[in-house]
Amino acid sequence: MRAGFPDFRLGSVLATSFTGTLTERHGDAVERIPTPQRLVDWLAVNGLAVDSCTAAQLELARELRESIHAAATAAASQGALPASAVDIINDRSVQGRAAAVLTPDGERQWQLSSASRVEDALGVIAADAIGIIAGERDGKLALCASPTCRAAFFDTSQSRTRRWCDMNTCGNRQKKARFNANQRKAT
Numbered sequence: 212m213r214a215g216f217p218d219f220r221l222g223s224v225l226a227t228s229f230t231g232t233l234t235e236r237h238g239d240a241v242e243r244i245p246t247p248q249r250l251v252d253w254l255a256v257n258g259l260a261v262d263s264c265t266a267a268q269l270e271l272a273r274e275l276r277e278s279i280h281a282a283a284t285a286a287a288s289q290g291a292l293p294a295s296a297v298d299i300i301n302d303r304s305v306q307g308r309a310a311a312v313l314t315p316d317g318e319r320q321w322q323l324s325s326a327s328r329v330e331d332a333l334g335v336i337a338a339d340a341i342g343i344i345a346g347e348r349d350g351k352l353a354l355c356a357s358p359t360c361r362a363a364f365f366d367t368s369q370s371r372t373r374r375w376c377d378m379n380t381c382g383n384r385q386k387k388a389r390f391n392a393n394q395r396k397a398t
């Protein structure tokens with residue numbers, strides 16, 4: 212982790228981990244990929260290593276991120292998908308040229324067409340988002356119960372009753388708030 216930058220929220224679902232690079236959208240928003248280098252760092256953590264990123268590529272990434280967020284939010288609330296968001300997700304997916312390769316250990320890896328092709332990495336993320344929004348994967352899109360967050364997350368719990376995008380942050384904060392409220396009532 213680089214000093215001075217907000218750290219990353221790690222999740223098991225690529226597309227919603229990506230939308231989680233902007234948090235507290237309804238409060239004091241925290242931008243976790245404020246510079247091209249931080250996008251490079253994020254991609255490396257998520258198995259999509261590139262060796263450089265331009266300011267324009269960072270812009271593309273953020274545009275994709277907000278489109279995934281908008282489409283996933285609509286899907287989670289059974290609303291119509293915003294057409295502009297769908298267009299951007301599709302453009303990124305079509306323009307990516309990453310290939311899935313199988314490692315000797317039986318794991319999938321992404322091979323980008325060149326080390327500077329951020330677009331390839333974005334294509335992988337867009338395709339992941341399409342899979343989730345299309346309901347192809349086992350799980351359900353939901354919105355975080357925290358009023359300052361409202362992030363779309365992918366609930367893979369057995370009961371599909373997960374309430375927070377992240378237990379360690381939004382979940383904990385909510386629990387603490389409730390605890391404090393109860394303490395106040397008790398005194």
Ligand SMILES: [Zn+2]
Nearest residue numbers: 355360376381
């Ligand atoms: Zn949240």
